[in-house]
Amino acid sequence: MVSNGTSSDTPSNLSIMDLENVSCPICLKKFDNLQALNKHLDVEHEFNSNEGSLGSNESSTVNGKATKVNSSADKVQKLKRSHWEKLQKGISHCQACGRTLNNEIGAINCKKCGKLHCRRHLPNMIKLDLSARYEPEKGKWYNCCHDCFVNKPGYNDYGKAIDLTQKFFKLRNMKKEDKNLRLLQLENRFVRLVNGLVTLYKKYNGSIIYNLKMNNEMSKLERTVTPWRDDRSVLYCNICSEPFGLLLRKHHCRLCGMIVCDNTYRNCSNQIDIGYLVSAASDLPFDYDTERDSLSEIPVSVRLCSHCISMLFVGRKFSKDVEMPLSGIFAKYESMQNISKVIDSLLPTFEDSLNNLKLETFRDSKRVPDPKNLNELARLRHKLLNSFNLYNTLTRQLICIEPRNHVERQLQNSIKTASAAYINEKILPLKSLPAILNPEGPKTQKDEPEVKKLSQLMIENMTIKEVKELRQELMVLKEQSYLIESTIQDYKKQRRLEEIVTLNKNLEELHSRIHTVQSKLGDNGFS
Amino acid sequence: MLQFKLVLLGDSSVGKSSIVHRFVKDTFDELRESTIGAAFLSQSITIHPNDGNEANAKGVVVKFEIWDTAGQERYKSLAPMYYRNANAALVVYDITQEDSLQKARNWVDELKNKVGDDDLVIYLLGNKVDLCLGTPDAEISQESNEDGDNEQKVRAISTEEAKQYAQEQGLLFREVSAKTGEGVKDIFQEIGEKLYDLKRDEILSKQNRQINGGNNGQVDIHLQRPSTNDPTSCCS
Numbered sequence: 001m002v003s004n005g006t007s008s009d010t011p012s013n014l015s016i017m018d019l020e021n022v023s024c025p026i027c028l029k030k031f032d033n034l035q036a037l038n039k040h041l042d043v044e045h046e047f048n049s050n051e052g053s054l055g056s057n058e059s060s061t062v063n064g065k066a067t068k069v070n071s072s073a074d075k076v077q078k079l080k081r082s083h084w085e086k087l088q089k090g091i092s093h094c095q096a097c098g099r100t101l102n103n104e105i106g107a108i109n110c111k112k113c114g115k116l117h118c119r120r121h122l123p124n125m126i127k128l129d130l131s132a133r134y135e136p137e138k139g140k141w142y143n144c145c146h147d148c149f150v151n152k153p154g155y156n157d158y159g160k161a162i163d164l165t166q167k168f169f170k171l172r173n174m175k176k177e178d179k180n181l182r183l184l185q186l187e188n189r190f191v192r193l194v195n196g197l198v199t200l201y202k203k204y205n206g207s208i209i210y211n212l213k214m215n216n217e218m219s220k221l222e223r224t225v226t227p228w229r230d231d232r233s234v235l236y237c238n239i240c241s242e243p244f245g246l247l248l249r250k251h252h253c254r255l256c257g258m259i260v261c262d263n264t265y266r267n268c269s270n271q272i273d274i275g276y277l278v279s280a281a282s283d284l285p286f287d288y289d290t291e292r293d294s295l296s297e298i299p300v301s302v303r304l305c306s307h308c309i310s311m312l313f314v315g316r317k318f319s320k321d322v323e324m325p326l327s328g329i330f331a332k333y334e335s336m337q338n339i340s341k342v343i344d345s346l347l348p349t350f351e352d353s354l355n356n357l358k359l360e361t362f363r364d365s366k367r368v369p370d371p372k373n374l375n376e377l378a379r380l381r382h383k384l385l386n387s388f389n390l391y392n393t394l395t396r397q398l399i400c401i402e403p404r405n406h407v408e409r410q411l412q413n414s415i416k417t418a419s420a421a422y423i424n425e426k427i428l429p430l431k432s433l434p435a436i437l438n439p440e441g442p443k444t445q446k447d448e449p450e451v452k453k454l455s456q457l458m459i460e461n462m463t464i465k466e467v468k469e470l471r472q473e474l475m476v477l478k479e480q481s482y483l484i485e486s487t488i489q490d491y492k493k494q495r496r497l498e499e500i501v502t503l504n505k506n507l508e509e510l511h512s513r514i515h516t517v518q519s520k521l522g523d524n525g526f527s
Numbered sequence: 528m529l530q531f532k533l534v535l536l537g538d539s540s541v542g543k544s545s546i547v548h549r550f551v552k553d554t555f556d557e558l559r560e561s562t563i564g565a566a567f568l569s570q571s572i573t574i575h576p577n578d579g580n581e582a583n584a585k586g587v588v589v590k591f592e593i594w595d596t597a598g599q600e601r602y603k604s605l606a607p608m609y610y611r612n613a614n615a616a617l618v619v620y621d622i623t624q625e626d627s628l629q630k631a632r633n634w635v636d637e638l639k640n641k642v643g644d645d646d647l648v649i650y651l652l653g654n655k656v657d658l659c660l661g662t663p664d665a666e667i668s669q670e671s672n673e674d675g676d677n678e679q680k681v682r683a684i685s686t687e688e689a690k691q692y693a694q695e696q697g698l699l700f701r702e703v704s705a706k707t708g709e710g711v712k713d714i715f716q717e718i719g720e721k722l723y724d725l726k727r728d729e730i731l732s733k734q735n736r737q738i739n740g741g742n743n744g745q746v747d748i749h750l751q752r753p754s755t756n757d758p759t760s761c762c763s
Contacts, residue, residue: 477605479564483566484567499569
């Protein structure tokens, strides 16, 4: 651990974790660890400092003697030293680790609080003014102990947080603006194209020269809407990058003018009827109205590339879908979510007052809890119970809905499992209430029906864990009995009758065990 | 013929099923799937007890009904059903897996607590010795692992350690390899003989009863046959 240079003492002394050899990117000085380098950067290259010039005024004291490190230190005014703890050989201990200080482990005063530390426990730097007070602006860097470092105002142990949200928004808005401009351009072209085409159609419809003129005029119009790319220079489809050829023909997108293929599988471009396009983007200011001018009957179509289609129509379709009423499952799920929110908000209050009550009865078993509290608790529980009931009903209703496709079926199953888990988890505190209320005697017997209702929802006197274990056992037992049955079938074929006797005996045992577990589980078994 | 119920216990993937299959079918499958629940197999062997009984000169046929249980935690609740009433339990561990011996110890404890020591023969088996052939005994040599053979693994449990434990607990002990078949047959011979010794009195008294009982115990089937002269009989 040898470092060169003039101000060399602190970094190498402080290397607690010798991680790697790092060197300063500015002066190429070598350091033993990152911490030392950081400090070097802070102090000598004035990172992390608003102050203009800061000479290396660092000084360290060993055994109370100040060793001047740099010649410039002479000019620097001395830091207050009156509060420094005097070193007494063999008596002074490091404030942090408690070891007796000697030359070997060093003895340095924290420049702020003045207490003595060994070299290892003076790892931090702090800006101090001459009377050893924290001075973040004009102060100079001095060693300080961990306590002083942590206690300085504005300290946090997660580092500096810089809010980049605004910067991000700026960048994002720039991108978004670009996109919006492009969309506007496309929309303008689209409106012009549609207006022109419909006008042309109306002009020539029914005329003898329709076929002759229409195509010609159309392609002319289309070229005015957007400049078409030159065919000759383009060899690959702009979207799928397949080479054009005899089988893969070139087509122009009528909105962006790019050259794309018409592969039906990759959907790079599509020929779409005007009527359909207009109705899909009915918010745009067309000269013609879909219904009034019966655009859907116009047999004119335009070719659009998939990029333009997605730009123009995907957003519109999305917002339309959002506005549409939810399908059955989703609507039910949303109301389930609302109820679970209610439960989540009520439960903590309920648990708190329950715990208070428990504490009271625990302290003084004869004391009858305040009826007001009890009433409040009963009211809360009633509310919660109703919510749980509603939740349960909603889940049942949701399960009854016939899913439209297999994705919905999966969703339905997941929701079913999740809601069962939710009820199991949340209903636990409700269970403990009757236990408190019951010893109170007939006074609380009034809400008997509620308690019963509760026990219906609850798992009878078993914790969730027990039920889980029993269910697991039941599952294993059923698996095993199935296995044994199939083994019996096999052995029957092989005529190994003696083994079948043994297996049958085991099967009986299994069945009786299954019966026991099932009766233990009661209604909580598998249906 | 004597019948004994035998159960295999131990951590998952220590080679319980492989040992049984080596014994019953004399095959070894490198890629055996893990057992589900408990598998049933049976196999008969002949033992030659030298108890001076002339009837046993030709050897005694012993039939093992083997329950090969799954080692996975999930199936733990099944095990009691199979080790209950068992005559012998093979507790298997993997000599290359440190914690498999601990699991084996747990099984031994459970067996001793729940079944009782007297009637049950517990056999501690260290499997997979073929993986550590280069290191025949307790000395663990690191070099063997550097050999080109990837299969070669470092022995994690020394023979001495397991042997000492077996002696303390009064278990039979052996290290075997289901892959090479080393020692597998011997286990069952040993168990058969041990069980025969334990049950000798019982067995002998049964045999004697059979011999002495003579025809008294037999049923004369002719007596039960319907008389052909009986008009009420259907078989006229």
